[in-house]
Amino acid sequence: MAKQLVKGNEAIVRGAILAGCRAYYGYPITPASEIAETAALLMPLVGGTFLQAEAEIGAINMVYGAASTGQRVMTASSSPGISLKQEGISYCAGAELPCVVVNINRGGPGLGNIAPEQSDYFQMTKGGGHGSYRLIVLAPNSAQEMCDLTMKAFELADKYRNPAGILTDGYIGQMMEPVDFPEPLERLPEKAWAVKATAETTNNLISSILISAEELEKHVLKLKAKYDEIERTEVLxxxxxxxxxxxxxxxxxxxxxxxxxxxxxxxxxxxxxxxxxxxxxxxxxxxxxxxxxxxxxxxxxxxxxxxxxxxxxxxxxxxxxxxxxxxxxxxxxxxxxxxxxxxxxxxxxxx
Amino acid sequence: MKDVLKKPDSFFSVFERKGGPDLASTHYCPGCGHGNIHKLIAEALEDLEIADRTVFVSPVGCSVFGYYYFKTGNVQSAHGRAPAVATGIKRALPHSIVISYQGDGDLAAIGGNEILQAANRGESLTVIFVNNAIYGMTGGQMAPTTLIDQKTTTTPYGRSVENEGNPMLVAELLSVLKSPVYIERCTLEDTKNIMKARKAIRKALQNQIDNKGFSLIEILSPCPTGWKLEPVDARQWLIDNMVKVFPPGVYKNDADRPARPIKPRPVLTAAQINKALGHEDKGKSAAAKIPPGFGTHELICAGFGGQGVLLLGQLLTKSGMYEHKHVSWLPSYGPEMRGGTANCHVVVSGHRIGTPYVTEPTLLVAMNQPSLEKFAPIVRPDGMIVYDSSFVRDVNLPAGIRAVPVPFSALANEKLDNPRVANIIAAGAVIGLTGIVQADTMRALIRELPKKQLIEPNLKALDVGLKSVEHIASPTTV
The missing domain is CATH 3.40.50.920 (Rossmann fold)
Known part of the structure; x- marks a missing residue:
């Protein structure tokens, strides 16, 4: 189809919908609010959910819930909001829940300002939350990539059952550039592990608690093997x-x-x-x-x-x-x- | 008739997830109320025939291991966040029955906001709130529901009103909200009250089956270990102390509201999605080629907020895109866009664009004096300035830079009787002076404007702009 001139922030939401994302949970913060506003506009048109959560913490936990059911789901925020989401991101990684978290990096530390920085590199790539986990992090530099890499993030999140992040800034988000939108995905990966409120999935359990030391170590090493595989195969x-x-x-x-x-x-x-x-x-x-x-x-x-x-x-x-x-x-x-x-x-x- | 002695199928008969040598007993302490409540829920799930579509959410607390016991879908969640997690599940699976099973620290302390907001949204959930006036799992610390003078490991001298405030009255608090359908407080003090709790739990689940909204059952429950009492004494302590502070009863009952049909989530085809998003092919990609030697135009369009400078930039950008040129548009954003001056940076190039931020414009379009003063000094020595001479007085421009005064606003008023089209006149002037895009491309763009009454005035404005610079120069290629 013909190219469209869209803002990077809008391209994220359109890419997400094309990737089959049908739920967006978020909380307003400059300079990421436009993503929520676009999702509020578009999600209902495709039978999706948009909900403005009570807080960033609520938003990431709604994402956790939706991801538990196998739904493709996302949230977006900016630096201080991402700090608040870290507990939930760690839980998603621990429970191996795929989801996409977008960070429109603003100036920090503290309240900082709303101008672009790349100072959340550590926060996004080195953990941010507690425990031995990794967040897959993609860094677009154009409106086209805001769409494409958001789609890629959903693909990788599902493939590895791990949260994936987008790290970008207000310039890439506010900038309008031509975007060639791909065709929507019609077939999404089957998720036999998900809790779907059906007789077949009754035995499914989404959890990150492993009270025995042996069991938790086994789980952490399983995650590590997954991260090693990602490092081997997913570099861009x-x-x-x-x-x-x-x-x-x-x-x-x-x-x-x-x-x-x-x-x-x-x-x-x-x-x-x-x-x-x-x-x-x-x-x-x-x-x-x-x-x-x-x-x-x-x-x-x-x-x-x-x-x-x-x-x-x-x-x-x-x-x-x-x-x-x-x-x-x-x-x-x-x-x-x-x-x-x-x-x-x-x-x-x-x- | 059902065999009343049979363990419900919604409860595992062997607790394999628990592990360890004893797979027949729960992990709860003797005399703990969780066992009673679990049984009441499991029986209700069976009798209401909803176990298969139930998702049990267990956040942090003694009941974090709810999934050891309930043969339902299970999601363990972070401390206090169960109502948010349950919201995500319920919105994804409208047919599901979601139970958020929370303790007092979880629900009334760390998760205070989550429960308040879920209740206020009227999420169609069933919340079981186990109030035992103490933190059990972490070893007997103060809960928001700890009684005055009650000793815990973090109130070793007893809870005081001065230091910790009064016990949190959750049922009362949430019952003032308009959205919840049903809120009741029960107690496990004796068989009669346990049967009341049984009824309340069923009602709360039925409300969810009928999709009526948010129901919460608060249950006063003994914690012999946390209270440091024998099981029998703990029940008596509950009667003597807790019931007075947390009076049982129905706090809200709107169960007469009509049941709402459960709408399944629609599944759209690719064509329907494209239509919804406006991604259908509109056939705009004419096979135009970038003219050989077409360089890079870097523009700053600036003026007062409301003069349409952002739109001016967007139209030029979009026209460039339709001509298959490389384009980018960047607004000034943040507080400054809410009044005062506005500006945007536009790049139209024959090559892949690096920075979208223009620091040395090849062309400045200044719609007012402050913009001219601000940006004229950074225009490239071989660049050009086009400015609205209707307002600009005493202009002092950098030497050697080509400056073209055009009275955009005056022309808009005089020729078109419409001050709002000054920006389109400017677009015409820019096209006439630079050849950055074709006038016909922009005409086509204007014809696509959603407000049909704007098409004619804007087309005329574009021509006025083109004519205004006709005498000055033929289009140049940078």
Whole structure:
């Protein structure tokens, strides 16, 4: 079908519906409210549920309930709201419930502000809630990817019976771009484990409590095996102008877009630099990035934080080549010209 | 007639999920009220023939192991969150019978908001609220329902009104809400009252079968271990102390409301979904090609809120999209959009777009003086400024930058008698000056406006805009 010009936030909801999601539970927060508003508008049209919950905690637990029945279900919020959802996300992971949680990252800590940051990288990729679990995290950088990666998130969540997250920001959410919407999924995976209030599913149990130490360890190791499998098979990334690159920039989300422009400017000056963009933040593309060990003269990690993803980058390349950092916070998004200066300095420092 | 001595089928005969050597006894302490209540529920599920479609939700508390016993669908939930979890289940499975089985700490302390809101929404649920005035599972700490002067491990000197306030009256509190259908408080003090509780539980389940709404049965229940009493003494303590503070009775009964039919969730075909979402192919993808050498136009459109600058940007963006160009549109967002100035960034390019945020515009469209002053200094040296000269006075623009004054607002008033179309006149001027998109593409876009009465004025406005710059220059390619 023809492309449509839509906001990233709207593309998330449309993608979710196309992926068969029929329930949205959320709580208003800037800059994520538009997702709830779009869901409120569209869910009833496809026989789905939209409910504004009493709080973020209520919302994620409604998601837990809906996911228990096998329904594809989602919630979205922004940083402080995601903090409140962490208990529920841990429960979903523990009980192996697939669901999708969208985080439109705003400025923090505390109330911070409503401007874009990428400072929830740790929160999203390193746990956030309690216990040995992982959240699958996808980082779109366009309206098209807001749709496609939301659909992907539902697919991965069901495939691995694990919550999946989208980490993005107000720019990608507010930006309008053409989106080519795919056809709706008509067949969803069968979920024999779900509680469906039928005689056949009477023996099904959704639970994360395993009171015996032996049983819980067994469960945790089962989860670990699942996470290892995800790390082996589900890594997504993109490279831009890296064919002959001597320097490598690593950035995700909105900053990867600004970095692309900066790279174009740098190349006009003869600096051979390319972009490595992780699309899955967890599983982090360790191997493909690790392939740059010894290949690039230096790596520049740029983030809208004081440095979080850089830890994963350094681990992936074992600090060879040297890894420099440039970060802005509080909603200050660097301009391409600003990043160009940083790239020039990168070359000076690592000739 | 049914065999009254038979264990109901909705209760497992062997508790295999419990594990350990004894699979015949529950994990509850001797004299605990949970056993009585479980039996009442299991019998009701069997007699009402709803066990197969029942989902039992057990949050944190002694009854977190409800799934050891009930041969129903089982969902264990986080502390206090059972009403929210139950809501998610019930909305997904309208035919289900969902029981939220909660203790006093769970329901009245940590889950206070969840229960209040579920009750107020009138969720079609059955809540069994076991009030034993103490935290049993964690070892006898104070509950919101702990009595004044009652000693617990966290009120070692007794609960005081000054420090902890009065015991929480849940049945009373929720009964003032309009939505719940049925709220009753029962007690397990003797057989007569246990039979009353039996009846109340059945009524609460029947209400859900009839889809009438939210029912809650609060049950005063002994906790001999938490109270540090023998089982028989615990029943007496309940009679002597709890019943006075928590008077049993029906607090709300709207069971006369009509039963509501249960609507199954519709399943739509792909075509129906596409239709609902407006994703049907409208055949707009004409086979236009990006002209060779078409570079990158980076625009800032700015003006007062209400001047339609965001729409102006969107129309240019959408036209570019219809011409298969790479496009992006980014609004200024946040508090600033609720008054004062508004602006948006538009990129129309022959190549994949990097940053959607325009820092060095090739073109500034300024609809008022503040916007001109704010953004003129960042326009690229080879860029252009188009501004509404109707309002702008004393303009001091950066040297060397091409600036085109057009009285958009005055033209809108004079030529079209409609100040609201100034933004479309500006669109015409932008197209005439830059060739960023084809005028015909935008005409087609205007013809698709949902408000039919706006089509003609906007088409005229576009032409006025195109004409206003005719004498200035032919379209250029950046």
């Amino acid at each position: 990334f993109e490279e831009y102008r890296t064919e002959d690159a001597e320097y490598l920039a690593v950035a995700f989300g909105i900053l990867s877009r600004v970095m692309m422009t900066a790279i174009d400017l740098a190349r006009e000056e003869g600096i051979k630099i390319g972009l490595f963009r992780p699309i899955t933040l967890w599983p982090f593309p360790k191997k493909p990035l690790g392939a740059w060990t010894g290949r690039a003269r230096a790596i520049l990690v740029a983030e809208l934080s004081t440095g979080q993803m850089i830890e994963d980058v350094k681990l992936a390349v074992a600090c060879k080549p040297p890894v420099d950092f440039y970060g802005r916070s509080g909603g200050m998004v660097p301009t391409p010209q600003e990043l160009l200066q940083v790239i020039r300095k990168l070359r000076e420092d690592h000739p």
